[in-house]
Amino acid sequence: MLASTKNSLLFFLHRSKPQTHCVLLRHLATVNAAPQNRVVPTKDDYFSAIQHITNIVRRDHFMERTLNKLRITVDSELVYRVLRACSAAGTESLRFFNWARTHHPTYHPTTLELEELVKTLARTKKYESMWKLLQSMQTHHGLTLSQESLCFVIEEYGNHGLVDQAVELFNRAPKTFNCLQTVEVYNALLFSLCQAKLFHAAYALVRRMIRKGLVPDKRTYSILVNAWCSNGKMREAQLFLEEMSSKGFNPPVRGRDLLVEGLLNAGYIEAAKEMVRKMVKEGFVPDVSTFNSLMEAICKCGEVEFCIDLYWEANGLGLCPDINTYKVLIPAVSKVGRIDDAFRLLHNSIEDGHRPFPSLYAPIIKGMCRRGQFDDAFCFFSEMKVKGHPPNRPVYTMLITMSGRGGRFVEAANYLVEMTEMGLMPISRCFDLVTDGLKNCGKHDMAKRIEQLEVSLRGT
Structure with missing residues (x-):
């Protein structure tokens, strides 16, 4: 999108001198207006203009008056970029959007700007303004929310503890927004219910989803399992997964992987470690994404030795590490001075077909320098360059x-x-x-x- 309009603005400085003091004004002009001195706008000029307008919207009490002094060609992309940059300022964003609509008749809002503004208003709890905006846009421009934005608003209701409003919006989705109650929409309401710790209602919603002929996806399971684990309800989470499995609705990954992720998200590192250790002893390995999450959490706790041992055990059972596995382990192992283990991990990653980019081999070099092995570090650095991995x-x-x-x-x-x-x-x-x-x-x-x-x- 930028390619089509990045040259539509020219940003330059103009100094005006009022009677009392000098004010520095920035002006915007279109390229089509044949700018003086043949100044060719660049990408930096364009984004400088966006940043300047953004600062006015966020900080200027007399926003509209200041914006009127600028020579701006308002189009959909400019409005969208400013709204996105002001995502934490609901009232100010709405004022800018209304100014763009009323002062520039050539500007016609699109769904892109509408959805960005609706998300900002929902995020900042300006729900009354949000509904008035939606009604106006639907009446005068025929614009409405997409499914993705509708889900966002439902989840924001849940984040702010407004569960009743989330349920009402869920029920109104087909009629008001012509949006089917898909799995994604159910997941959004499920998230809101779990945020309010209404687990019985959340469980009932999943059963209703199944009765409607919809198949729960990975996020459905993750939302409910994470919520139960966060509240210490491990048993309930396990029974739920077993029940879904018995009914033929198997999660995309094994149930125990979801439980491990739920424990990690809830901060129960030791319980997650114990569950993975038990899985490995039984001859099973977790999903690689679950394994990476566990490695990252444990490395942050400083238990690198546990991670190394678990890696080799899981590797022997058939775990297929991805590049993220090595991006977690190699820096952690190098930091504690276990250079030999770091080299073994690096060689394993190369054998798996991963290119040793700088963020993989740099921690090893730093680890060797910390141990005073400068000659070895210099030699390894040269080897990486010779093999075509430039720093x-x-x-x-x-x-x-x-x-x-x-x-x-x-x-x-x-x-x-x-x-x-x-x-x-x-x-x-x-x-x-x-x-x-x-x-x-x-x-x-x-x-x-x-x-x-x-x-x-x-x-x-």
Whole structure:
């Protein structure tokens, strides 16, 4: 969408001088108006204009008066982007939308802007304004909500504890919005009921869904299981899954995986660990997404050794790790200094067909530097480059910093130069670290060359 209208605005500064003080005004003009001095608008100009309008909408008490002073070509994309940027300001967003409609007759609202504004009003609990807007848009423009936006509003009612309104909207969906009560709509109401801890009503809703001939999906099970687990009702969650399974409505993943995810979402890490440990002893492995969630939660608790042992056990039982598994484990293992395990995991990921991008091998390099194994780290870094896995700016920055902390200032200087040769601009801190370190160890000529390099790059 941006490609079609990103050049529709020209953003420039104009200084006006009132009698009392000078005010800096920004103006917008269309490219079709043949801008003076042949100024060609860029993508940055376009987004600067959007940001400026957004700031006016959010902060200016006299919004409409200020906007009227700007030469703006209002179209659907501009309105949508401003509304999206003001998603936390319900009243202000509505004022801007009404201004765009009333002051620019050529602008005709579309469903995109309407739904964005409705979500903002629902999020900020401006329900009365939301309903008035919907009625006006339906009457004058024939616009209504999509199923996705309808579900969002139902869930927002639940988040704010307005369950009765959520039920009413659910019931009105077919007639008022011409929206069928699909599984997604049922899930939205189910979420609202669970937010209010109305578990019996939620369970009854699932049974009604089945009676209507709808098949529960993964989110149906996840919503109810997560809610039960969050309230310590493990037994109820397990019985529900068993009942659904006996009726032939099997979850997309095994029931115990959903229970593990429910325990993790509820913060019961130890219970989740125990359940997965029991599954592995019985010869079963969890779904890989469930396994990754468990690994991430346990690594955050600092129990990396448990994660490593569980990984190898599950791997032996046929677990097929994905790239997210290694993105969780390799940094965690490297951070605690278990470099050998980190290398084994990296090699496993390569054997699985995953390319070792920087965020996978950078933690290993950092771990080796922390242990003082700088020569090994430099060798491994070179190996990654030779094998066609070029480092990015954060990797070079990390390596220069770690080398400097370890007193390897010559190597740090070489990496800094190499970084610039690849077209990557080092941060000022790297230049300061390298030049100060070289001077302190007597390498004044090299320090001078690094200073000259910084001047040539920055132009100052």
